[in-house]
Amino acid sequence: MKQGSRFWAWLVFGVGTTYFILPLLATFEFSLRKRRGEYSFDAYRSVFEDPNFQTTFTYSVVVAIFTILLGVLLVVPTAYWIRLRLPNLRPVVEFITLLPLVIPAIVIVFGYIRMFGSNSTLPFLATARGTDVLLVIGYAVLALPYMYRAVDTGLRTIDVRTLTEAAQILGAGWTTIIARIILPNVLIAVLSGAFLSFAIVIGEFTMASLLNRPAFGPYLQNIGANSAYEPSALAIISFAITWGCMSLIQILSRFAPKSANRPN
Amino acid sequence: MADPFLSIQHVRKSFGATTVVEDFSLDVEPGEFVSFLGPSGCGKTTVLRMVAGFEEPSAGKIVVAGKDITRLKPNQRNVGMVFQAYALFPNLTVAQNIAFGLKVAGMPKADADRRVAEMLDIIKLPQMGDRYPYQLSGGQQQRIALARAIAPKPKLLLLDEPLSALDAKVRVSLREEIRSIQKKLGITTIFVTHDQEEALSISDRIAVMYGGKAEQVGTPFEIYNRPATKFVANFVGTLNVLEGTVTDAASGMVRVNSQEVALKGKLNGSKSGDTLSLALRPEAISLGRQPGRDSSLAGEISEVHFLGSVIRVRVGIGGSTVSLDTFNSPATPPPAVGEKAEISFASSDMLVLH
Ligand SMILES: Nc1ncnc2c1ncn2[C@@H]1O[C@H](COP(=O)(O)OP(=O)(O)OP(=O)(O)O)[C@@H](O)[C@H]1O
Ligand SMILES: [Mg+2]
Numbered sequence: 166m167k168q169g170s171r172f173w174a175w176l177v178f179g180v181g182t183t184y185f186i187l188p189l190l191a192t193f194e195f196s197l198r199k200r201r202g203e204y205s206f207d208a209y210r211s212v213f214e215d216p217n218f219q220t221t222f223t224y225s226v227v228v229a230i231f232t233i234l235l236g237v238l239l240v241v242p243t244a245y246w247i248r249l250r251l252p253n254l255r256p257v258v259e260f261i262t263l264l265p266l267v268i269p270a271i272v273i274v275f276g277y278i279r280m281f282g283s284n285s286t287l288p289f290l291a292t293a294r295g296t297d298v299l300l301v302i303g304y305a306v307l308a309l310p311y312m313y314r315a316v317d318t319g320l321r322t323i324d325v326r327t328l329t330e331a332a333q334i335l336g337a338g339w340t341t342i343i344a345r346i347i348l349p350n351v352l353i354a355v356l357s358g359a360f361l362s363f364a365i366v367i368g369e370f371t372m373a374s375l376l377n378r379p380a381f382g383p384y385l386q387n388i389g390a391n392s393a394y395e396p397s398a399l400a401i402i403s404f405a406i407t408w409g410c411m412s413l414i415q416i417l418s419r420f421a422p423k424s425a426n427r428p429n
Numbered sequence: 430m431a432d433p434f435l436s437i438q439h440v441r442k443s444f445g446a447t448t449v450v451e452d453f454s455l456d457v458e459p460g461e462f463v464s465f466l467g468p469s470g471c472g473k474t475t476v477l478r479m480v481a482g483f484e485e486p487s488a489g490k491i492v493v494a495g496k497d498i499t500r501l502k503p504n505q506r507n508v509g510m511v512f513q514a515y516a517l518f519p520n521l522t523v524a525q526n527i528a529f530g531l532k533v534a535g536m537p538k539a540d541a542d543r544r545v546a547e548m549l550d551i552i553k554l555p556q557m558g559d560r561y562p563y564q565l566s567g568g569q570q571q572r573i574a575l576a577r578a579i580a581p582k583p584k585l586l587l588l589d590e591p592l593s594a595l596d597a598k599v600r601v602s603l604r605e606e607i608r609s610i611q612k613k614l615g616i617t618t619i620f621v622t623h624d625q626e627e628a629l630s631i632s633d634r635i636a637v638m639y640g641g642k643a644e645q646v647g648t649p650f651e652i653y654n655r656p657a658t659k660f661v662a663n664f665v666g667t668l669n670v671l672e673g674t675v676t677d678a679a680s681g682m683v684r685v686n687s688q689e690v691a692l693k694g695k696l697n698g699s700k701s702g703d704t705l706s707l708a709l710r711p712e713a714i715s716l717g718r719q720p721g722r723d724s725s726l727a728g729e730i731s732e733v734h735f736l737g738s739v740i741r742v743r744v745g746i747g748g749s750t751v752s753l754d755t756f757n758s759p760a761t762p763p764p765a766v767g768e769k770a771e772i773s774f775a776s777s778d779m780l781v782l783h
Contacts, residue, residue, distance in 0.1 A: 323519065324514055324516070327512055327514050327516040328516060328518060330481075330483055330503070330510075330512070330516075331510070331512060331516040331517075331518070331574075331577075332518070332529070333483075333502075333503040333504045334481055334482075334503050334504070334506075334508060334509070334510045334578075335504075335529050335530035335533055335577070335578075335581065336504045336505075336507075336530055336533040336534055336581065337504055337529070337533045338504060341533060345518075345529075346518050346520070349520040350518075350519060350520050
C-alpha cells in the first residue's frame, strides 16, 4: 500500500515536471538552431546586439525600480499601521490588495486612459513623462497583492506593538520608528516583494502596450511576431531573469534577522 | 514632606463600556520605588501605560515634577520603560539598542559610546556590546532592556513585570540588582508585579490594586502587618481567618468557636451580635502558651509538615484550620496529628477584617 502510494506520487511528480520542463527544453533547443546544421548562440547574440532590446530592457528595469520604491513607500507604512492600530480593518485591506488579481490589467488601463486623458483634471497622459508615472502607478497596483502579502508576513514575525512602544518611549517619532526599527526587521520580506514586483514589471505587456511605452513586454511581443529564433532566445532569457529573482528571494530569506523572542 | 515627583490624580480609564481603572490616585516621592501589586487583570498595566502615555486617561490628571503630562505623547515624556515581553530591537546590537534613545535625542557619538559603556558596566555585562539580542539569555535581555531604558537619564522609570518570563533564581537576583541600580541612580520608579514577595522585598511603598482601584498604599511593613481591607489581608501573605461573633462590644469580647477572646480597642464600631472575620499571620501564633501572647484558643492538631528548619502545623479550631510555623528543635519531637493543642497569640496581632 505504502509502496503503491509512493509510486503514484512519483508518477504525478514526473508528469508535472515533464509538463513544465519539456516545453522549456524544446524552446531552448530551438533557440540554439539559428545557424543551419549546428547548435549556436547566434540568436542570443542577435538579441543582445539589438539596440531595441537594450533600450526597452533598460526602460523596464528603471520602471521596475520606481515601481518597487512606490510599492515599498505605500505598503510598508500601510501594513504596519493596520497591524498596529487597525487590526480589524485587515480583512478589508487584504481584499483590496487582492483586487488587481481579479480585475484584468486591460480594465485597469482603460480606466486610466479615461480618467487621466490629456483633457482631464489630472492629465498624466498629456506628456511621455506623465505616462511613465502612470505606468509606474499601474505596476505598483499590479504588484500590490504580492508586496502586501510579503510585508504583512514579515511583520508577523516581530512584535510590532511592543517594539513600536519601546522606540516611542525612548523618544522616537514615526519616521525613526519605521526607518530604523520596522523596515530593517522586515527588509527580507520587502526584498522578496521587490523581486516579485521586478519579475512582474519586466514581463508585463498589456499596460505598457496600451499606454504606448517602450517597455520590454511589447518588445518581446514585437520580436515574436517578426522573427523565428530570437523569440525563443528571449523567452529563455526572461525565464532566467524571473528564476534569478526567485532564487535571490530564497537566498535572502536565509539572512532574515533572528527573532529575539527565541533565545537559544 | 517634599512635593510629590509623580502625582496620579483621580485617574479613570474605560475601554468602551467597561471601566478598567477607577478613581486611581497616588503620589510618588522623588527617588521612591513604588510597586503596583495585584491579581491579573486588576489594571496595573493600564495605569502604567497611562503614565507612559500609551493610553489616554478617560478622566483625571497625571503630573510629573509639577507639570501636567496627561496629554503628552510618549516620546515627549522622558520616561524609561522596561516591558514584560522581550522588547529589544532584534536588528540592532546590544550597544546600538542602549544607544537608541541617546541617538534619537541627538547626543554626539563619542558621548553616546561612553554612556553605553557606563551602562554595560552598571548592568555587569561589559563584554556584550556587540552581541545581538537573539544571542542573549532572557535575564541578559531584560538587563539590556533596563540599561536601554535608563541610558537617556529619564525622570521616571516604569517596569511592567520585567521579571515574569524569567526563572525563579534569576528573578530573585535580578530584582535585587534592579533595586540597587535604582537606589544608586536615585531614579523614581514604578514596578508592576503580581508577585507579592517581589513587591514586599524591594519596594519603598506598595500600592495593592484590585478591580481597578488602589485598595491600600503603604510600606511593605504596613501592607503586611496592617492590611486595610480584607482583600489586601488575603492577597498579601498567608492568613488564617476565623469567624467570630461580638459578645460584648464595650469590653471587646469576641466568641470564636465557643471560646472567648478579648480584643480591646480593635472592634471600632462593631455592635454586640455582629459577626467578624478575624485574621492572624502564621508567625503571630505559637503552639502552647508563650510569654507576651495574651490570648489563646484550644483545638486539635490536624496536620504536621516537617520542612527542615521549620515545622508547619495545622490546628483545627471548630470548623476552621489555623496554620502556624514552629522551629525544629532536635530535643523535642514534633507534635502528633490528633493531639489536643492550645495556640496562643497577642490580641494586638489579631487583624479584624471589615
Ligand atoms: N485595549 C484594551 N481594550 C479593552 N480592554 C482592555 C484593553 N487593555 C486592557 N483591557 C482590560 O483591562 C483590564 C486590566 O488590564 P491590565 O492589562 O491593566 O491588567 P494587569 O493588572 O496588568 O494584569 P496582568 O497581571 O495580567 O498583566 C483587563 O480586564 C483587560 O482585559
Ligand atoms: Mg499587566
